[in-house]
Each structure stands twice: as structure tokens, then as C-alpha cells.
Amino acid sequence: MNENGKLCPICKVKKKNSMDKYCEKHNSAKKEMQKGYELWLKAYRVLSWDDYLHKLLNLSDSVGILVRDIAEYELYFKQN
Amino acid sequence: MSTIESPYVLGIAEKPQAARRLARALDEKSKPQLKKMRGVSVFICQRGNKKIVIAPAIGHLFSISPISKTWNYPVLDYEWVPSYIVDKNARTKNFIDIFKILAKGADEVIIMTDYDREGEVIGYLILKLLLGKEQAERMKFSTLTRRDIISAYDKREKELDVGFLNSGLLRHYVDWLYGINYSRALSLSLRRVSGRFKTISIGRVQGPTLGSVVNLEEELNLFVPIPFWTIESEVTIENKRFKAYYEKARIETQKQAIHIEQECESLVGYVFNVSNEEKNMFPFPPFNLGDLQRESYKHFRFSPSKTLEIAEKLYLSAMISYPRTDSQKLPMSLGHKTILKKLSEQIEYGSFATEIISRKKFKPREGRKSDAAHPAIHPTGNKPAKNLIANERKIYDLIVKRYLSIFGEKAIILKKVIEIKINNHKFEVRGSQILSEGWVKYYKPYFSLEESIVPNVELNSKISFDFVMSKEHFSTPPRRFNESTLLNKMEEEKIGTKATRAGIIKTLFDRGYVQGHVIQPTPLGFAVVDVLQDHYPVLIRAEMTRELENIMESVQNKKMEIEEVVLSIKKELKSLLTQFHKKENEIGLSLYQNLQQSEESKIIVIGKCHQCKVGELRIIKSRKTGKRFIACSSYFDKSIKCNVTFPIPATGTIKPTNKLCKHDNLPIIEWQKGRKKQFMCVSPDCPSKKKGKTDEK
Numbered sequence: 115m116n117e118n119g120k121l122c123p124i125c126k127v128k129k130k131n132s133m134d135k136y137c138e139k140h141n142s143a144k145k146e147m148q149k150g151y152e153l154w155l156k157a158y159r160v161l162s163w164d165d166y167l168h169k170l171l172n173l174s175d176s177v178g179i180l181v182r183d184i185a186e187y188e189l190y191f192k193q194n
Numbered sequence: 195m196s197t198i199e200s201p202y203v204l205g206i207a208e209k210p211q212a213a214r215r216l217a218r219a220l221d222e223k224s225k226p227q228l229k230k231m232r233g234v235s236v237f238i239c240q241r242g243n244k245k246i247v248i249a250p251a252i253g254h255l256f257s258i259s260p261i262s263k264t265w266n267y268p269v270l271d272y273e274w275v276p277s278y279i280v281d282k283n284a285r286t287k288n289f290i291d292i293f294k295i296l297a298k299g300a301d302e303v304i305i306m307t308d309y310d311r312e313g314e315v316i317g318y319l320i321l322k323l324l325l326g327k328e329q330a331e332r333m334k335f336s337t338l339t340r341r342d343i344i345s346a347y348d349k350r351e352k353e354l355d356v357g358f359l360n361s362g363l364l365r366h367y368v369d370w371l372y373g374i375n376y377s378r379a380l381s382l383s384l385r386r387v388s389g390r391f392k393t394i395s396i397g398r399v400q401g402p403t404l405g406s407v408v409n410l411e412e413e414l415n416l417f418v419p420i421p422f423w424t425i426e427s428e429v430t431i432e433n434k435r436f437k438a439y440y441e442k443a444r445i446e447t448q449k450q451a452i453h454i455e456q457e458c459e460s461l462v463g464y465v466f467n468v469s470n471e472e473k474n475m476f477p478f479p480p481f482n483l484g485d486l487q488r489e490s491y492k493h494f495r496f497s498p499s500k501t502l503e504i505a506e507k508l509y510l511s512a513m514i515s516y517p518r519t520d521s522q523k524l525p526m527s528l529g530h531k532t533i534l535k536k537l538s539e540q541i542e543y544g545s546f547a548t549e550i551i552s553r554k555k556f557k558p559r560e561g562r563k564s565d566a567a568h569p570a571i572h573p574t575g576n577k578p579a580k581n582l583i584a585n586e587r588k589i590y591d592l593i594v595k596r597y598l599s600i601f602g603e604k605a606i607i608l609k610k611v612i613e614i615k616i617n618n619h620k621f622e623v624r625g626s627q628i629l630s631e632g633w634v635k636y637y638k639p640y641f642s643l644e645e646s647i648v649p650n651v652e653l654n655s656k657i658s659f660d661f662v663m664s665k666e667h668f669s670t671p672p673r674r675f676n677e678s679t680l681l682n683k684m685e686e687e688k689i690g691t692k693a694t695r696a697g698i699i700k701t702l703f704d705r706g707y708v709q710g711h712v713i714q715p716t717p718l719g720f721a722v723v724d725v726l727q728d729h730y731p732v733l734i735r736a737e738m739t740r741e742l743e744n745i746m747e748s749v750q751n752k753k754m755e756i757e758e759v760v761l762s763i764k765k766e767l768k769s770l771l772t773q774f775h776k777k778e779n780e781i782g783l784s785l786y787q788n789l790q791q792s793e794e795s796k797i798i799v800i801g802k803c804h805q806c807k808v809g810e811l812r813i814i815k816s817r818k819t820g821k822r823f824i825a826c827s828s829y830f831d832k833s834i835k836c837n838v839t840f841p842i843p844a845t846g847t848i849k850p851t852n853k854l855c856k857h858d859n860l861p862i863i864e865w866q867k868g869r870k871k872q873f874m875c876v877s878p879d880c881p882s883k884k885k886g887k888t889d890e891k
Contacts, residue, residue, distance in 0.1 A: 143416050150418030157421045157447050170418070175845075176670050178417035 123191075124183050136184070143180035164189065198229065198238060198247055200299025204325075205248035205333075206317050208307040210235055211510040212338060213250035216306050219343035220246055231295065232288040241347075248306065249296055255286045256319045258370045267378040268771040270764045272370065274319060293324040303330035304350060309567050310518055311362030311750075312693065318359050329353050336519075336568045338512040339576060341529070358567075361750035367760055368742060371767055372398040376733065379774050380722070383782030384789075394722060394785070395705055398739050399690045399698050401726065404707050405734030406683055407675060408715045408723040419668035423451035427458075427662040429614070429623060432649040435660065438614065438621040451664035458616045458662040465655050467613040475605040477633040478641075479522040479561025480570035481596050483692040484685055486517070486589075489596075491678035493640055494588050495711075498681050498696035504589045505571070512576050514593055518693045519568040522561025524600070528569060530558065534601075536575025543594055546636050550601045558600045572597045595637050602633025610648050614657050621659075623648055675713045687736040688743060709815055716815075721788035729781050730774070800824055800850045800876065801861035806836035811861060811876070813848060824876055840876040857881045 122129055122137035130138050151166050167185040170177050177185075205220075207213035217226035217237030226239040226248075237248045257277040260269045277284040303325060305317035321327050332354050335346035373395065380394040396404075425440035445451045479485070486505065487498040496504070505517035524530070531551065538547035550556050561570070573594045582590060606629040614621045625648030634643055651657070675683065677699055684695045702708045707719035715723070726734045748754040774781065800811040809828030815821065821844060828836040842848060842863070849864040855875035865872050875882055 139415075146416045146418050150420060153420045159447070159449060173419055173668060176417065176419050176668065178415045178671070180415045181418055 124187050139180055140184060143178065143184050146178070147181055147184060197295060198236075198299060201301040202238075202245040202247045202299055203302040203304060204296055204300035205246055205304045205306045206293075206320050206330075207248055207250045208313055208316055209252060209510065210250040212306070212308075213237055213248045215338040215510070215512055216343055217246075217248045219338075219340040220248070220347060224340075231292045234288050234292050236292060236296070246304075247296060247300070249292055250289070251293075251307070251316055251320060252286060252289050254312075254316055254319075255290050255293075256323060257281065257284075258366060260374065265378065265382075267375050267382070267775075268768055269374050269378070270371070270768065272367075274323060290324060293320055297325040300325070303327060304347075305330050305332045305354060308516060308518075309334040309336070310516075310693065311358055311365065314354060314359040315362040315366065318354060318363075321354075334567075335516075337515045337574045338510065339574045341532075357750045357752045360756040361746045364746055364749050364756050364759060368746075368763060369398055371763060373400075375767055375771055376401075376730075379771060379778070380725075380781070380785065383774075383778045384785050385782075386778060387782030388786045390786075392789075396722060396726070396733060397698075397701070398742065399684075399694065400701055400705075401733040402687065402689050402736040402739055403680070403684060403698055404702055404715070404719055405723055405726075406687070407680070407702070407708055407713055408720060408734075410672065410674065411715050411720075414671050414674070417671040419670065421448075422446060422667055422669065423448065423664045424667060425451070425454055425458075425619075425662065426665050427621060428660040429463075429621075429657050430660055431612075431623070431651060431657065434649070436623045436625075436646075436648060438623050438659065441620040441622075445664070448666075451666075454619060455662060455664045458619055458659070460616060461659040461662060463614040463616040463621065463657045463659060465612055465651050465653055465657060466615050467611075468651060468653065469611045469613075471609045471611075472629065473607045473609050475607065475632070475634075475643075477559050477599045477602055477604075477637070478596070479563075480524050480558065480572065480600055481593060482520050482522050482561075482563060482565070482570055483517055484520075484681065484695075485522075486571055486593070487681055487696065488678050489592060489640065490589060491676070493592065494585075496585070496589075497677045497699075499700045500585075501589065502696050504586055505593075507586060508590055508593075511579065512574055513578060513590060514574060515570075515572050516568045517571050519565045519571060520563050520692050521565035521568055521570045522563045523565075524558040524560055524570050524572055526557070528572065530556070530601075533573060533575040533597075536577075537573065537594065537598070540577060542591070543598060546598050550598065556601045560600075592640060595640060599633045599637035602636050603630070605632035605634045605643065606630040607643065612648060612651055612657075616659070616662070676711060677713070680713060687740065689736050689739045691743070710821075718789065721785060724788045725781060725785045728784060729777060730770075798848065798850065800863060801852070801854070803828065803836060803838055804860060805838045806834050808834055809836050811838070811840075813842065841878055842876070855880055855882060 120128055120132050122140055124140050125137060127137040129136065134141055136144060151163065154166055155161050167189050170181065170185045171189070205216065207216055213235065214237065217239050218224050220241050221239030222241055226237040229236045229238060234250065239246045239248065254277060256274040257280040258272045259275045259280050261271045261273055262269065276286060276290050278286045303321060305321065307313035307317040317330070321330050332351040333346040334351065335342045377393065377395040380396060381392065384394060385391050423445040424443065425445065427438040427440065428435050429438045445454065481489070483502065487501045490496045490501040491498065502517065505514065508514045509517055534547045534551050537543045538551065571593055573590070578590070608627040608629050610625040610627070612623040614623065625646045626644070627647050628643050628645050631643065634641060673679070680699055681695055684690050684698070690698055706716055707722065708714065709716050723734055732738050745754060745759055749756055749759060798813040800813065803809040803811050803826040806826060806828045809826040811824050812827055813822055814825050822842060824840040824842055826836040826838040828834040843865055847866045851862045851864050851873065853862045854860065855862050855877070857880055858875065858877055860875055860877050860880070862873055862875055865874060
């Protein structure tokens with residue numbers, strides 16, 4: 115794995131475990147988003163992950179800053 | 195310098211203003227002789243056949259200092275030294291000198307400091323270190339009124355209260371031991387790894403308080419809003435519109451919300467129940483310090499430390515009782531009739547005070563909390579000797595009105611609820627009518643009742659809804675602390691005391707750990723908590739400090755010996771610090787990385803400074819106000835001291851664009867809030883702003 119692979123793609127902080135997608139803080143945010151997605155799905159019945167991310171970004175100030183980071187990264191910067 | 199003819203009784207007051215009040219009250223002619231000694235006012239009074247010389251301190255005259263002068267840890271041996279030696283700004287030397295001089299002619303000593311742990315410690319240290327005595331008589335009073343002072347003199351105790359004194363001394367020892375050792379350990383660990391010296395201070399109460407602020411911020415950073423719906427509706431009764439509340443405050447799914455909306459489409463309901471209930475509202479309890487600080491923040495936005503400072507001034511002017519109290523009790527022995535009579539002579543409160551006295555019976559409604567040393571905060575009735583400044587007037591008015599309100603009768607409100615059904619969906623129209631205002635009229639404008647009178651309707655009558663519709667909402671994150679809610683949190687967690695909490699919050703600001711009126715941790719605050727969380731979580735949790743508060747309580751109640759407690763704390767600290775020493779490199783590295791990371795991530799460079807051509811224009815935040823602005827980095831370079839600044843919007847995200855404005859050649863920034871995005875020149879005077887557009891080069 116190259117040097118870049120050891121860093122969080124969002125904040126460039128060293129990952130705790132190189133197999134993790136993000137650093138520790140962004141990993142926690144991803145987990146919270148996944149929990150949130152289940153509740154959103156229950157509320158709307160039909161909702162894709164991408165629509166969920168778009169909706170989160172439109173909610174602006176009340177969304178946690180780390181959650182916002184993940185949503186922006188996964189929507190606009192992620193290759194796969 | 196002339197001395198005072200002996201023998202005399204030496205009275206030790208806590209502050210110069212208190213000394214003046216004490217002397218005026220104790221002198222039989224109310225005209226004590228003033229003598230200036232080294233610039234300090236000393237008062238000579240005559241009472242019976244006794245000459246009493248009252249000299250003031252200026253708060254604490256002594257501070258704890260390490261015996262060893264090497265900058266290392268653990269530091270477990272200490273001594274009391276004059277505070278002007280430890281703190282070059284402390285103007286205590288003349289006060290110490292006059293006590294040394296006065297000690298020679300004193301055949302008796304009376305401690306006249308405020309009656310609390312700190313007052314006991316201030317008096318005791320002067321007694322022991324300057325007068326060479328262990329015991330003295332003690333006057334205990336809650337107000338600086340003539341009545342209270344004379345009564346305290348007549349009933350003075352033969353000795354200091356040892357439990358009170360020891361718990362006060364213990365607080366100083368424990369806070370000093372934890373503060374100096376952990377601050378040194380953290381600062382040294384950072385220096386060892388980075389070669390950089392930065393004072394990283396942390397204290398026994400400071401740690402958990404900062405921990406609460408950082409934990410909340412972390413929670414906010416991870417917050418995911420969850421959708422929910424409410425049913426909004428309005429009805430018209432007798433040509434007046436009223437809000438109707440749906441039976442469920444929150445609907446979890448969109449489908450369910452739409453379903454309810456559809457089932458109520460007819461917009462016609464019928465009344466199936468009407469209820470009327472009288473509700474009694476009793477006055478709020480008398481003020482203790484925490485309640486006063488909260489109420490003052492709520493109405494005037496005064497920080498807890500500012501409220502305490504003002505309350506202390508009012509106390510020293512004998513207008514209110516001693517403010518550092520936990521008590522919500524106002525015993526009848528305080529002489530409420532006299533206080534109310536005096537208040538009736540003040541124009542603003544005259545009519546209400548007279549109204550209360552004219553009743554046959556009047557008894558204050560007390561709260562549950564009590565304090566062994568002092569009653570709840572109350573006015574003395576004394577008229578302000580001079581015109582109060584606006585802020586003092588506000589606090590005084592709040593205290594007087596709260597005091598008057600507790601003698602008021604209960605307020606009675608008639609609550610009326612009309613229950614309406616559409617298709618088995620229940621709605622409520624709620625109204626309230628004030629039957630008797632009671633105590634509320636005394637406490638206005640700090641509390642008032644709102645009335646909404648709902649017309650009478652018959653059972654089974656039809657009601658027309660103007661609309662019934664569902665509304666989408668998203669859960670909101672918890673609110674950040676302000677100084678008042680942080681104080682609440684400290685009280686809930688039982689960390690610190692009424693006297694120290696406001697000071698701890700101020701220290702967090704002074705150390706640069708938190709910022710803003712809506713309190714947010716700084717990068718430094720985050721870095722310190724991150725490191726402690728990993729290596730010494732005990733220092734940012736409330737349990738340890740709460741346990742120590744309980745131990746201090748036991749010492750105060752004479753259930754534990756101070757020497758025993760200090761010894762066991764030293765032993766525990768020694769073992770904790772030995773472990774710290776072993777992990778010093780690891781902790782230092784982690785602190786260094788955290789600091790670097792947080793500092794780097796927070797520096798946003800907008801562009802080169804056009805004025806000095808050396809520095810960078812950066813976004814910085816004012817430590818005091820928490821407001822952000824653009825400033826040149828060369829401000830801190832003494833040879834340049836470039837003071838270029840630009841204002842920026844208080845909220846939203848700001849990013850540099852690396853573009854310059856064609857009008858004034860200054861950087862253009864990108865500002866985004868929600869869906870709004872705008873490019874703007876940093877200068878508020880830029881012609882592009884007048885045109886309503888920004889032209890970049």
C-alpha cells in the first residue's frame with residue numbers, strides 16, 4: 115500500500131488501521147450515517163444512499179461537520 | 195509612620211470596603227477614626243471600653259508555592275508565601291506590612307472576614323503567618339448592615355471553625371497539587387518531544403469542565419438529523435383562529451403523516467370533551483448564587499463571573515446579603531418586616547412592599563436547598579448610597595423583585611381544553627385565563643403570564659378546521675453551551691462549588707481552551723482533551739473531582755482529618771505521575787501531533803498581504819468574542835506589526851479562491867451557507883459590493 119493509502123482521503127490524517135476507509139473520526143461519522151440511513155429509510159420507505167447524501171447536504175447547519183465531509187466525499191470525489 | 199497606641203483589639207477584614215462598613219457599625223458614634231498606614235486605610239473605633247482597630251486584607255495575601263525551585267514533577271512539598279512573591283502584579287505587600295506592625299499592639303484578635311471557606315482561610319493565614327497565633331475570635335455575618343454587624347460582634351465565636359477552615363485549606367492544597375503537577379507533566383512532555391515550550395495547564399475541575407465542552411462538540415460533529423412529521427392545524431371559533439394540537443406530537447413516517455392528512459380532509463370535527471382546570475403557580479424559590487447567575491444570564495446576558503462580581507459589589511455596599519450561598523432559605527429571624535419597611539421607602543418597590551406588609555400574615559416561600567453558613571440572597575433594604583451604575587441597578591432590581599415575589603400569593607390560572615375529533619383523530623384547542631396574578635406582578639418583567647381566552651363551545655357542536663396538514667421536520671442537534679448552561683452542567687455533575695464555578699469557566703477562556711458566547715472548544719482545547727482521553731481519562735471525567743468534593747465535605751464535618759487526606763492524595767498523585775513519566779514520550783508525541791493537526795487544519799490562508807507584502811492574510815478568531823475576521827500574520831512580527839484586518843460573515847464556510855478583485859486588487863473569497871454561494875472581495879468598501887457583483891481578474 116502506498117503512503118496515500120495509509121491516510122484518510124478526507125483529512126489526510128493517518129488511519130488507525132490501514133484496512134479502514136477513513137481515519138478514526140470519519141469512521142465514527144460513517145457509522146452514524148449508516149445508523150441514520152436505516153431510520154431515514156424507515157421514514158420515507160424508498161430512498162437511495164445517494165439521495166440520502168444529497169438530502170443531508172441540503173440540510174446545512176444541523177448536520178455534523180464530519181458527516182458532511184463524508185457526504186461530500188462520497189458524492190463528489192470518490193472514484194468507485 | 196506613627197503607630198496606634200496599644201492595647202487594642204485587632205479586627206481582620208477581608209477587603210477595604212468591608213473594613214470601612216465594619217468600623218462604621220462598630221464605632222459607638224458611627225465615626226471611626228481613619229488612619230492611613232502605607233497607603234492602606236485602617237479604622238480605629240471605640241466600643242464600650244474597648245478600642246478596636248480594623249485593618250483590611252485585599253482577598254488572599256498568601257499563595258502556595260513549591261519549596262523546590264526546579265521545574266520538574268512530581269511537586270509534593272509546598273509552603274505559603276506572600277502572594278506578591280508568586281504574582282508580581284499582586285499589590286499585597288503594604289497590606290502584609292501593616293498587619294505585621296499592628297500585631298505588636300494587639301492583645302486580642304477578631305476575624306471579620308466573609309463567613310465562608312475562603313474567608314476562614316484568609317483570616318487564618320494572616321493570624322498564623324503574620325500575627326503568630328493559631329486561634330482568634332470569629333464574627334459571622336451575612337450582610338454588612340449595622341444590625342447584622344453588631345449582632346455578629348455581640349455573639350462572636352470564641353474560635354475559628356476548624357472544619358470550615360480545614361476544608362478551605364484542603365481545597366487549596368488539592369487544587370494546587372493537581373494543577374501544578376499535571377500542567378508541568380503535560381508541558382514537559384510536549385517540550386521533550388518537540389523542543390517547543392507551551393504551557394498546557396489542566397486542573398482538577400477545569401479538566402472535566404473542558405471535557406464536557408469537547409464531548410458535546412464531538413457529538414455535534416457526528417450529528418445526523420432524523421426526519422419526522424407533525425400535524426399542523428387551525429380552527430376558527432366565533433371568528434377567532436386558534437391553533438389545534440394533534441394528539442401525537444411527532445409522526446415517525448411520511449406514509450403515516452399523509453394518511454392522517456387524508457383522513458382529516460373533511461376539515462369538520464365535533465367537540466367530544468371540554469375541560470376546565472384551575473392551576474396554581476407558586477413563586478420561584480429565593481435566589482442562591484447559581485439561580486441568580488442563571489436568571490441574570492437569561493435576562494441581561496451577564497456571564498456568571500460578571501454577575502458574581504456585581505453581586506459582591508452590592509454586598510460590600512450593604513445592599514444585599516452575602517452572595518456566595520447555596521441556600522434557598524430565608525428564615526424569619528432575618529427581620530423581613532424591617533427589610534420590607536425599608537424597601538417601601540424606595541420609589542420603585544414602595545407600593546409592592548407596602549402591600550405585603552399590610553397583610554396580616556406574610557411568610558417567604560422557601561426552596562429546598564440550604565447552606566450552613568448563609569441564607570438565600572436577599573436585599574437588606576438599604577437605599578443605594580450613591581446612584582448605582584446601570585448593570586448594578588439591573589442585578590439589584592432582579593434581587594429585590596425576586597425577594598418581593600416570594601411573599602406573594604399563588605397565581606391562579608384557568609386552563610381550558612376543547613377536545614375535537616375528526617375521523618377518530620383527536621385535536622386539542624388550549625386556552626388559559628389568569629384568575630389571579632398573585633406573586634407574578636411583583637416579579638415583572640422577569641416573568642409574566644400569557645392569556646389566551648377560548649370561547650365557550652357546546653359538547654358535540656361542529657368545529658371547522660381552516661387546515662390540517664402534515665409538515666416535515668428534522669431532529670436538531672443539542673445546543674452548544676453558553677456560560678449559563680455550562681454552569682448548570684457543572685452543578686448537575688457536582689463539580690466545583692458555587693464560589694469557584696464561574697472562575698473555572700473564565701479560566702477556560704483565559705487559557706485559550708474555549709471561545710465564543712456560544713462556547714466552542716479551540717484546537718488547543720481539542721488537543722488537550724484528546725490526549726487526556728487516551729492516556730488519563732480520569733482527569734476529564736467528573737467522578738474524581740466529585741469524590742474529592744465529598745472528601746472535602748467530610749473534612750468540613752470533621753469526619754476526616756486533613757493531614758490524612760493530603761497524605762493519601764500525595765501518595766496517589768505520586769503513583770499516577772510515575773506512570774505518566776513512563777509514558778511521557780508517547781503522551782508528548784500525541785499532544786504534539788494533535789496540536790499540529792488542529793493548528794494546521796484551522797489556518798485558512800486567503801492570500802498575501804497587500805500592505806506589508808510579507809505576511810499572509812488569514813482567518814482568525816477572537817479569543818474573547820469568538821468572532822472571526824481576516825488579519826495579517828505579520829501582526830505578531832514585532833518588526834512589522836502589520837495591522838490589516840477585514841470583516842467577514844459570522845456564519846457559513848469561507849474558502850480562498852486565489853483570485854484578486856479587479857477594483858482594488860484584494861483577495862476574493864468564496865462564502866457558502868446552505869445552498870447559497872457567493873464570491874466576494876474581502877474589502878467592505880469595494881466598489882463591486884456597491885454594484886452588487888464581484889469582478890475578478
